[in-house]
Amino acid sequence: MSDDISFDSEGLNIIVADDSSAVRMAFARACGHSPVPLSVTEAHDGMDFAEKFRNSQFDLAFIDVIMPGMSGIDALAQARSAGVKTFSVLMSTNVTDEVMQLAKKLRAYDFLRKPFTPIDLANIINNYLRLRQGIGALIVDDSSTVRRVVGKVLESSHFGFRISDAADGETALRMNADSAPEIVFLDINMPGLDGIATLKRLKENATPPRVVLMSSEQSGDKLNEAFEAGADAFLKKPFYPADVDGVLHRLLGLNPPYLTKAA
Numbered sequence: 459m460s461d462d463i464s465f466d467s468e469g470l471n472i473i474v475a476d477d478s479s480a481v482r483m484a485f486a487r488a489c490g491h492s493p494v495p496l497s498v499t500e501a502h503d504g505m506d507f508a509e510k511f512r513n514s515q516f517d518l519a520f521i522d523v524i525m526p527g528m529s530g531i532d533a534l535a536q537a538r539s540a541g542v543k544t545f546s547v548l549m550s551t552n553v554t555d556e557v558m559q560l561a562k563k564l565r566a567y568d569f570l571r572k573p574f575t576p577i578d579l580a581n582i583i584n585n586y587l588r589l590r591q592g593i594g595a596l597i598v599d600d601s602s603t604v605r606r607v608v609g610k611v612l613e614s615s616h617f618g619f620r621i622s623d624a625a626d627g628e629t630a631l632r633m634n635a636d637s638a639p640e641i642v643f644l645d646i647n648m649p650g651l652d653g654i655a656t657l658k659r660l661k662e663n664a665t666p667p668r669v670v671l672m673s674s675e676q677s678g679d680k681l682n683e684a685f686e687a688g689a690d691a692f693l694k695k696p697f698y699p700a701d702v703d704g705v706l707h708r709l710l711g712l713n714p715p716y717l718t719k720a721a
Contacts, residue, residue: 469495470583471515475507475530476522476549481572485520488576494583504528511537516544518586520570523550523557531557534564545586545616549574561717562700567616568715581713588712592618594639598630598656599623599672600648604695608643608672614699617706627651631659639667641709643693646673646680654684661688668709672697 474485482500489496499514501507504525511519511533521530528536534546548561551572561569568582595612599605605623612619622637624630628651634642642660646653657669671684674695681692691705700718707714 469497470517470586471497471499472518472520473499473501473507473510473514473516474520475501475504475511475525475533476520477503477525478522481522484573485579488574488579492576492580492583494587504530504533508533508536511542511544512540518583519544519546521546521548523548531560531564534566538564545589547582558717565616566717569717571716582715585707585712585715588710589617592620593641593706594637595619595621596630596633596637596639596642596667597621597623598625598627598642598648598653599645600625601645604645607696611697611699611702612643615702615706616699617703627653627656627659630656634660634663634667638665641668641670641706643670643672646671646684647675654680654687657684657689658687670705670709 474482476482476485486498489498499510499516501510505527507521508528521534523530530548534548537544546566547568547570548566549570549572550557553569553571558569570578570582597605597608599608602625609621609623612621622633622639624633627648630642630644644653644656653671657671660666660669666688668690669688670691670693671689672693672695676694690709693701693705704714704718707718
């Protein structure tokens with residue numbers, strides 16, 4: 459990503475929790491390079507952060523892992539237990555496998571390694587703004603159970619979705635014509651108009667959606683046919699929110715989070 463990043467945003471409220479005043483000052487300077495207006499609240503330890511995080515609304519939280527009184531991990535865990543779903547990024551100079559696993563369990567979006575640069579911060583903010591916009595998604599599968607499960611997986615992703623669903627290819631084509639979803643999650647094996655045929659019809663549109671194929675099988679011949687017909691990605695059932703996040707960062711051209719790259 460280049461240095462001249464532009465955002466269309468009314469501004470963001472963020473909280474930075476770190477016991478080092480030098481790090482907080484460095485963070486404030488980094489924020490000053492962002493073209494997005496940022497209102498920054500500082501917390502000097504884990505307890506201070508926990509209180510401010512609980513009593514105020516923030517768009518993003520940047521949390522140091524090691525702080526006196528209460529660690530960043532414990533403070534985020536406490537907030538998650540209280541139902542706080544704020545988009546959160548953990549920070550540290552050292553990254554261990556244990557911390558990485560805890561970060562994923564607590565639904566942290568990313569891990570910002572110190573020392574960070576203004577561009578590191580800008581990348582995270584850029585991703586946040588895109589994720590916040592929401593994505594129109596159409597789930598196509600002849601099984602109502604699968605459609606429901608996939609819907610729950612999408613809702614648990616870091617991305618926001620406007621979800622609709624269809625039980626067959628013909629219905630999917632009509633819904634695509636009516637609402638033009640950005641992404642179609644399409645089962646390969648369906649009765650009637652199967653996934654490959656539906657994919658080919660979807661890709662005939664002047665502005666075709668991105669199509670993510672789904673299947674419990676991974677047949678090489680069928681997948682080759684699908685990608686030749688214009689499929690954008692493939693997810694093997696069952697898949698999980700992290701799998702969806704990984705695919706969508708790639709399809710939307712977003713810099714992948716460190717947590718994803720280190721998985």
